[in-house]
Amino acid sequence: MKTGGFTGSKSSDRTHGVQKMQIQTQRLVLRPIGMQDLETTYAYSADKDNTKYMAFLPNESIDETKEFLERCESEWHKTAPCFYEFAVVADGNHIGGIGVYLFGSKSTAELGWILDKNYHGKGYATEAAGAVIGFAESKLSIRHFVAHCDWENRASQNVMSKLGFFCIGCASGRKNRGSSEERKEMTFELYV
Numbered sequence: 001m002k003t004g005g006f007t008g009s010k011s012s013d014r015t016h017g018v019q020k021m022q023i024q025t026q027r028l029v030l031r032p033i034g035m036q037d038l039e040t041t042y043a044y045s046a047d048k049d050n051t052k053y054m055a056f057l058p059n060e061s062i063d064e065t066k067e068f069l070e071r072c073e074s075e076w077h078k079t080a081p082c083f084y085e086f087a088v089v090a091d092g093n094h095i096g097g098i099g100v101y102l103f104g105s106k107s108t109a110e111l112g113w114i115l116d117k118n119y120h121g122k123g124y125a126t127e128a129a130g131a132v133i134g135f136a137e138s139k140l141s142i143r144h145f146v147a148h149c150d151w152e153n154r155a156s157q158n159v160m161s162k163l164g165f166f167c168i169g170c171a172s173g174r175k176n177r178g179s180s181e182e183r184k185e186m187t188f189e190l191y192v
Contacts, residue, residue: 023086025131028124030086033097034073037087040094041065044116048178053150054114055185058178084136088115088128095119098128100136100145108144109136113159125159133163137192144191150176151184165190 023030033041042065044050051057059065072085081102088096096115103109111132113125136142149156151170160167165188174185 023131025127029089032076033085033087035069037094050117052178053153055176098132100132109142111145111147126162147188148185151186160188
């Protein structure tokens with residue numbers, strides 16, 4: 001599946017000096033994640049079943065989630081952010097997050113996402129990721145994307161395949177936060 005072009009818009013509203021950005025897709029709104037999302041972010045990021053394949057989750061406390069959201073808000077205040085974390089909103093409900101993290105050269109970026117398990121299997125991750133790729137390509141001139149996942153995370157592998165990513169390797173040594181077991185990690189790439 002081709003990612004398509006960026007179809008989002010920037011709102012002219014300013015809150016605390018931050019220009020509010022919004023990306024609109026067919027079914028979703030992607031907007032800067034922030035403290036208004038504390039409870040919903042904590043709900044999906046602390047759920048051990050929902051985060052079993054995640055390297056940096058589950059969150060162990062609501063304070064840890066708060067610190068993450070504060071870092072995200074701080075980054076959105078910067079003139080040239082090093083990463084962009086979006087809340088994924090469907091029908092007015094915050095259902096997950098998606099981020100794009102720029103590498104030092106700012107010509108390559110890493111993409112990652114998480115959705116509340118109640119919204120899995122509906123194509124929302126593919127739709128959100130395609131929109132963020134389009135944003136990063138058109139607004140940040142990113143042409144090379146990477147993504148990683150646990151080798152057993154078939155859902156994320158399917159999302160990456162639909163977006164046109166290809167697997168470039170699988171290596172041992174991954175540690176998911178919710179497990180003491182050493183895992184394998186798959187690495188994917190996309191050139192646009």
